[in-house]
Amino acid sequence: MNCKLCGLEKTLIKSHIIPEFMYQDLYNEDHRFYEFSVQDIVDGKKLKPFVQIGEFDKNILCKECDNERLGSLEKYGQKVLFGKNLKPEETPDCQNYELEGYEFSECSNVDYKKIKLFLLSILWRSHITDRPKFNSVNLGPHTDRIKEMLWNNEPGEELEYPITTTSFIRADYHYKDLILEPRRMRTKSGINSYIFSIGSFQFHFYVNSRDHKLPDFVNEMTLKKNNSMRTVHLKNGMEKALIKRLVE
Numbered sequence: 177m178n179c180k181l182c183g184l185e186k187t188l189i190k191s192h193i194i195p196e197f198m199y200q201d202l203y204n205e206d207h208r209f210y211e212f213s214v215q216d217i218v219d220g221k222k223l224k225p226f227v228q229i230g231e232f233d234k235n236i237l238c239k240e241c242d243n244e245r246l247g248s249l250e251k252y253g254q255k256v257l258f259g260k261n262l263k264p265e266e267t268p269d270c271q272n273y274e275l276e277g278y279e280f281s282e283c284s285n286v287d288y289k290k291i292k293l294f295l296l297s298i299l300w301r302s303h304i305t306d307r308p309k310f311n312s313v314n315l316g317p318h319t320d321r322i323k324e325m326l327w328n329n330e331p332g333e334e335l336e337y338p339i340t341t342t343s344f345i346r347a348d349y350h351y352k353d354l355i356l357e358p359r360r361m362r363t364k365s366g367i368n369s370y371i372f373s374i375g376s377f378q379f380h381f382y383v384n385s386r387d388h389k390l391p392d393f394v395n396e397m398t399l400k401k402n403n404s405m406r407t408v409h410l411k412n413g414m415e416k417a418l419i420k421r422l423v424e
């Protein structure tokens with residue numbers, strides 16, 4: 177079979193859709209607790225909206241593309257988002273501030289190219305896999321462009337597939353160890369977007385054509401070429417609304 181990234185006919189390997197490190201605390205958790213608490217939130221419906229650990233696809237990528245090409249991006253994502261094996265020169269420098277009742281972080285020294293391509297690689301893998309948990313992701317005509325960006329190691333302009341980040345890092349969030357199925361949404365102006373809730377983070381991808389008008393906050397909050405990354409910290413009490421929106 178042909179690898180979906182390099183296009184070569186090669187032996188394909190087990191490739192995780194969401195990198196394994198993002199499930200860091202999942203091994204020890206009792207999923208039943210989450211299932212029951214989600215049932216409470218969505219009026220008793222029995223749902224399992226979770227991406228289980230070990231959700232992989234053995235029909236998409238060769239070893240080199242998985243371990244090296246995308247693997248090197250993953251190593252960077254792990255460092256920045258989870259603070260793993262950070263050298264001083266790679267450490268993000270973060271300042272917190274408050275605006276209209278919300279807390280924000282702005283971190284500098286976050287490599288625009290690496291973090292953007294790392295996050296886009298998750299979106300792209302979710303599209304190319306047939307695994308049912310990722311059915312909602314359909315990049316249509318954007319698939320080839322995103323693949324080309326990953327292949328050429330080229331993150332594009334800030335407003336080409338911008339990504340915004342929210343988090344519950346600073347709140348009392350009960351789902352911090354869980355990865356929810358990605359969901360497709362539409363902005364008021366008709367742009368498709370996908371939200372991935374991974375641990376305490378929510379990554380929001382806007383799959384736009386370049387001439388589409390994006391909401392103003394996306395311009396403000398997306399990853400920046402000056403290597404800064406902004407995060408909105410969601411507040412205590414917002415988790416139910418988020419889960420309900422993502423699950424229903």
Ligand SMILES: [Zn+2]
Nearest residue numbers: 179182238241
């Ligand atoms: Zn390959």
